[in-house]
Amino acid sequence: MRFIRAILDSFVSENDSHSVAMKKAGLSLALFAFISVFFVAITDKLTANKIAENQKAMLLKALNEIIPQDSYDNDLLNNKIILKKADTGFINDTPVYLATQSNQPTTAIFEVTTNNGYSGAITLLVGVNATDNTITGVRVVKHKETPGLGDKMEIAKTPANKTPWVFDFNDKSLSNPKLERWLVKKDGGDFDQFTGATITPRAIVNAVKSTLLYAEENMDNLFSLEKLNASVISHQQENN
Numbered sequence: 001m002r003f004i005r006a007i008l009d010s011f012v013s014e015n016d017s018h019s020v021a022m023k024k025a026g027l028s029l030a031l032f033a034f035i036s037v038f039f040v041a042i043t044d045k046l047t048a049n050k051i052a053e054n055q056k057a058m059l060l061k062a063l064n065e066i067i068p069q070d071s072y073d074n075d076l077l078n079n080k081i082i083l084k085k086a087d088t089g090f091i092n093d094t095p096v097y098l099a100t101q102s103n104q105p106t107t108a109i110f111e112v113t114t115n116n117g118y119s120g121a122i123t124l125l126v127g128v129n130a131t132d133n134t135i136t137g138v139r140v141v142k143h144k145e146t147p148g149l150g151d152k153m154e155i156a157k158t159p160a161n162k163t164p165w166v167f168d169f170n171d172k173s174l175s176n177p178k179l180e181r182w183l184v185k186k187d188g189g190d191f192d193q194f195t196g197a198t199i200t201p202r203a204i205v206n207a208v209k210s211t212l213l214y215a216e217e218n219m220d221n222l223f224s225l226e227k228l229n230a231s232v233i234s235h236q237q238e239n240n
Helices: 002-010 018-066 165-169 199-239
Strands: 080-083 094-101 103-115 119-130 134-141
Touching: 018 080, 018 103, 018 119, 018 134, 094 199, 103 165, 103 199, 119 199, 134 199
Parallel strands: none
Antiparallel strands: 080 094, 094 103, 103 119, 119 134
């Protein structure tokens, strides 16, 4: 940086007129801006792959908290379909990671978003067993909830002497509890709300219930779409 500054300073001389000095100063600033942008672009390019790898590793770690690694044998990150919001009722296009073992469906993991959190959007991973439509796990992967309130959703921030709140969803289904009981207790349902807070847990419970409703009606189609998607990709690769 000192080297660059020295070059820029050399453009301006004490003998320059005011107008010439101003022009040189403008050119110096433009050159400095160009060099800065260049280095930022180079740094971004050099780190982009590493950032992408880290993001994939974090996602795979979260997925494997929902479905144990020994319960599937396919490439989970690359066996994904995108459900268009116009066709599903979800508020966004929804990625679904499809786990199989010996080519048989085991679990569909939905990456769903609700905008009804106290501070806005909350993104969840919801794993649904492909055989009996029970929940294999729920994880909150992104939120904007205030510190303290948001901590109650995250396993890593749950005190060691307490069971993480999201574990309440494990093994649940639309018949356990019954559909009308898929509410927080304050609303007459079976799920705990946070102390002094209802909006956020209510939003999550509703999002998980909506995911189960969609999965129950479309589970077979999800894995058919995955096979169709794999076939299209394979065909494209052959043509290339």
